[in-house]
Amino acid sequence: MDAYELLKILKQHYPLKEPYWWAGAGSFEIVVGAVLTQQTKWENVERSLKNLLDAGTLELEKIASSELYVLEELIRPSGFYRKKAKVLKTLCENIVADFGDFEAFKQDVDRQWLLSQKGIGAESSDSILNYACFRDVLVVDSYTNRVLANFGYEFESYDELQEYLMSSLDARVYKLYPKDTTLAQIYARFHGKIVEFCKEHLKGKNIDESGLELLKTLK
């Protein structure tokens, strides 16, 4: 098994409707979603995003200048709401202070800057880099870890798992997609397919019978 083979199987069974899988890719919304989805079901994140949208607060400058308690109530459905409200507000203040606006942020931000932000770890950083900024970064998560563990792979760290997957997705992957597809987009879709697969087949720590059946074809 290598990541190329895994991608081929998932691609076959999980065609994605969104070109970058994550709805709103390239927009500020991704930054918010990346924080809100930490250890949280996406359905709950959507409630929060809708609250923010309805309140006219789903914008960089608005969140930066929001009162904390207002933000807390708007994002309450996605859990850890006191912590996440603080993280979001501080992050947005820092984006404005260091980059000016979202477009400049998209252009100039790097992984180190993101990782230096309170409440933004490796996965959130990479989600923002790939899905908001379209950088050539593959997001890995607990799902990715569990799928790979099923093949007997053990990794010391997030970075090690990411390195392994990114280095095993070589030039062959381009041939699986239309000509104008970018590497960033292929990474985006690969991660998305893993999530979709896990939502359907992962029960707790284990992959269910039909999921194993699907993976068996490349074991």
Added chain:
DNA sequence: ACCCAGGTGTTTC
């Protein structure tokens, strides 16, 4: 009534 979810930071051996 439990268990889990697209993590991250802090505290404790």
Added chain:
DNA sequence: GAAACACATGGG
């Protein structure tokens, strides 16, 4: 450093 804990809502 690894392991345990805190953060919290909503759905199965």
